[in-house]
Amino acid sequence: QVQLVESGGGLVQAGGSLRLSCTASGGTVSYYAMGWFRQAPGKEREFVARITSSATNTMYADSVKGRFTISRDNAKATVYLQMNSLKPEDTAVYYCARGRTSWATHSRNDYNYWGQGTQVTVSS
16 A cells, blocks of 8 residues: 655745655555645645656646656655745645556546645745
8 A cells, every 4th residue: 555645835925936755654655646636625626736656758748847846756755846036825745656657647537546645835
């Protein structure tokens, strides 16, 4: 059973940066796509970014394109989300997820393992 643990969240001022990490244990993530999602209070969980198993393809939500960067280190079983130029509307709990295959879309249905989330709060 794969377990995913996110870290790196916190409180930051608008315009600042944070780097989130997601480390897997109990199973491999090397052969699977990995994604980041977020959920703000009162809103549905939404897609943020995805990286394929080989890291050759990435995909981003329009709202974070150009500001966030997803990357992975398969040797460390870790996926990262570098978040720059943060805005108050980026405030949410951020979740990482493992895809069902080496490729995944923005749909939550493409992911079958989820972390517990890490809180990111951006103050104005």
